[in-house]
Amino acid sequence: xxxxxxxxxxxxxxxxxxAPTATMLGGVNLNVALTGQEILVPAALGxxxxxxxxxxxxxxVALPADAGLxxxxxYTQWFVWDGGVAAGAATSRxxxxxxx
Numbered sequence: 624x625x626x627x628x629x630x631x632x633x634x635x636x637x638x639x640x641x642a643p644t645a646t647m648l649g650g651v652n653l654n655v656a657l658t659g660q661e662i663l664v665p666a667a668l669g670x671x672x673x674x675x676x677x678x679x680x681x682x683x684v685a686l687p688a689d690a691g692l693x694x695x696x697x698y699t700q701w702f703v704w705d706g707g708v709a710a711g712a713a714t715s716r717x718x719x720x721x722x723x
Contacts, residue, residue: 626715629678629703631670636663636702637682643698643717650710654700654717668703678703692722 624637642656655661668678680701686692701715 624699624718624720625679625681626668626701626703627679628676629668629670629680629701629713630705630707631668631674631677632672633668633678634704635666635668635678635680636704637666638663638700638702640698641696643719645717651702651712652714654714655698675707686722694722696721 626635626637629635638655638661640655640658640661642658644653644656646653648657664682666680666682668680670677670679697720698717699720700717703713704711705713
């Protein structure tokens with residue numbers, strides 16, 4: 624799961640959850656429902672430090688060959704912590720990861 628066009632060298636967080644939403648939280652678009660079961664994965668973006676649009680990152684995870692995962696969906700969204708934007712965070716659109 625990757626992110627691009629962030630501020631280079633910024634701290635970021637990937638939010639993983641079990642349900643989608645379309646709401647605002649503190650002036651930031653939120654596309655993953657906060658149910659108490661979400662996972663937050665911290666990351667640091669690559670790219671030229673402080674350069675707007677130069678930041679990128681990828682989360683790679685090995686998955687087990689488990690038939691029990693079939694049909695499960697996870698919903699994801701990146702948050703890039705950026706003091707250069709009004710809300711203090713730039714966000715990606717939400718995405719669905721469907722296991723089959």
